[in-house]
Amino acid sequence: MKTSLATAFFLLSMFAQAQQWHFDLADATKVASSEKKNLLLFFSVADACDACRRLDNSVFKSPEFITYANANLVLVKLDFQKPESGAQAAENLRIVEKYNKDGFFPWVVLIDGNGRVLLKADLYEEQSPAEYLRKIKDANG
Template identity: 40%
Template sequence: MKKIVAIVFLVMGSMAVQAQELAWETSMEKAVQVSMKTKKPLLLFFTGSDWCGWCIRLQKEVLKTQEFATWAKENVVLVELDFPRRSPQQPEIQKQNNELQQLFQVAGYPTVWFSNPTKKDGKINLDKLGSTGYVAGGPSKWLEAANQILSVKQ
């Protein structure tokens, strides 16, 4: 019995570690480079990490699950655009996030936009594919909505 319990804890622990290994970029410049190199769209997660209850719930129910981690590694470049109230933030990141909030007309949190960066005349453009937010039903329902957005525009 002790062996079974130990095995369950090891498996669950490794799944949690794998889900936490996702690389969330905070620099759009770096994320765009990765996106263009890998030909994967950007997943832009507009969040209030230290105050937004729905953002925290989306993180817990979807973004920190193994199912999401597996999907994300294959399909998108992850970008976290945070708007904290209590946590300090670098001025250049704050400026970048505010500009992107205006560009994507984000009015509430959480908002997740999918975008393909393209280069034209030496400038980077962000082609909007679609957006979503919190979707009830866990990772499978959320990923269903995300896949629908990605399949229409790619």
């Protein structure tokens, strides 16, 4: 019985700490509008970019980031690891041209619900989660 309760508590705490990443900017924008939150865009090439994986694992999976993001942001992961075709390719190109013209990875942009840029984060250089989050909080207001 004690083992079952401990397992249930562990699973509930893991679920509470999970953040939800959206993969479609249009859908995420609708969520942000309804929740009155800004959007954090994370441009990544997860299978070919060590810095992308380090940022994701060190910062975005940290308890302090998850807690803040769940309450204040809508998260959008734009992973360019595989070539898209058709409409998705055109949409990805539009997003890159608007928010990541130089094609940096990883690249983090904070936007409001109207698409106005609030922050273009510096390239990730192994900042602590607290340091990285401070810039996001300052820009998010």
